[in-house]
Amino acid sequence: MKYLLVIPRVLWKLWHVLNFLATLILLYPVFLVLLSNENWFGAAFRLMRFWAKWLCYVSGLFPIVKYESEDEIFPTPCVFVSNHCSYLDIVMSYIAISRYFVFVAKQELDKAPLFRIFFKRMNILVNRKSTVDSHKAYIHAGERIEKGKSVFIFPEATISSNGSLIPFKNGAFKLAIDKQVPIVPLVFPDNWKLLQNGGFLKSHGRPGMARIIVCKAVETKGMTNADLIPLREKIKSIIQQTLDRHK
Numbered sequence: 130m131k132y133l134l135v136i137p138r139v140l141w142k143l144w145h146v147l148n149f150l151a152t153l154i155l156l157y158p159v160f161l162v163l164l165s166n167e168n169w170f171g172a173a174f175r176l177m178r179f180w181a182k183w184l185c186y187v188s189g190l191f192p193i194v195k196y197e198s199e200d201e202i203f204p205t206p207c208v209f210v211s212n213h214c215s216y217l218d219i220v221m222s223y224i225a226i227s228r229y230f231v232f233v234a235k236q237e238l239d240k241a242p243l244f245r246i247f248f249k250r251m252n253i254l255v256n257r258k259s260t261v262d263s264h265k266a267y268i269h270a271g272e273r274i275e276k277g278k279s280v281f282i283f284p285e286a287t288i289s290s291n292g293s294l295i296p297f298k299n300g301a302f303k304l305a306i307d308k309q310v311p312i313v314p315l316v317f318p319d320n321w322k323l324l325q326n327g328g329f330l331k332s333h334g335r336p337g338m339a340r341i342i343v344c345k346a347v348e349t350k351g352m353t354n355a356d357l358i359p360l361r362e363k364i365k366s367i368i369q370q371t372l373d374r375h376k
Contacts, residue, residue: 142334145188145324156180164250173251174229181223189336190217190323192224196343203228204346206279208305208312212368213283214292215320217339222281225315225341230279233270233300235286257286267300274308284361290332292321294369302361306354311346314367318342318375342371 156176163173185192196202209230211218219232232252253273255266270280282301289295305312319339325332344367352360 138334139329141188141336142324142329145184145334148187149184152180152183170251171229174223178223178227181220184220185224185339190339191337192221192339192341194225194341194343198343198345203279203313204311206274206277206308207310207346208274208301208308209279209281209315210284210301210312210364210368211281211315212289212292212294212317212372213285213287214289214317215324215326216288217320217324218283218288218317221317221320221339221341222315225343226279226281228279230281231270231273233266233280233282253280263300267304270304271308274304274310280304284364288326289321290326292318292372294365294372297361297365299357299361302357302364303354305349306352306357306360309350309352311348312360312364313346314344314364314371316342316344316368316371316375318372340375342375344368344371 159176160173163169163176184190203226205228209222209226211222219234222232234252234254235257253266253269256262270282273280282304284297284301285295286298287295302312317339319337322333322335323337323339324334347360347364347367349356349360
């Protein structure tokens with residue numbers, strides 16, 4: 130019986146991929162122009178938010194955003210962090226956060242045809258296997274914060290295949306402490322069940338509701354590097370408890 134589920138799963142994934150590629154090709158010239166000038170990055174961000182909503186709704190994915198603080202009021206600048214359980218996390222982030230932010234993403238995205246322009250020009254790419262490159266990305270992220278731009282980092286640094294948290298890395302929390310800006314955790318309880326990381330035939334893939342919980346900001350003012358590990362574990366605990374509540 131379970132093998133019968135493979136057919137609708139694959140058909141839905143194919144539709145999702147075609148939707149993504151067709152709209153990417155259609156919007157690419159516009160993004161190319163907007164991303165040619167840093168002064169137009171705000172417009173590119175707004176177009177990205179529109180595209181994210183299109184990708185979701187046309188594929189039968191319906192985001193439901195819950196803000197634990199006052200709706201859509203984020204400290205600016207701040208460091209956004211979240212669990213990372215699906216490629217949908219990036220798309221959903223643009224839906225949940227209305228104010229301009231910058232992603233810190235893995236270097237491999239630079240190899241993706243067309244899609245690379247978003248991460249090479251507007252966001253920050255990092256080769257985590259290189260200490261030098263990681264340090265450069267850290268400096269670039271700090272410079273964005275100093276300019277009043279928020280930064281989004283996945284502290285797990287890779288995608289979990291079953292929705293369980295992977296040990297967090299320190300970068301996001303050190304950045305928040307060094308720049309004395311708040312951390313805002315986001316939680317995606319459902320994305321891995323909608324578009325799971327893994328083999329095209331074996332992994333989950335289907336339309337459905339996608340809950341996004343935007344937690345209250347955690348202040349870092351007055352913290353030092355001595356608070357780095359406790360802060361990291363506190364944020365991880367907030368995300369884990371939120372996942373547990375929304376199973």
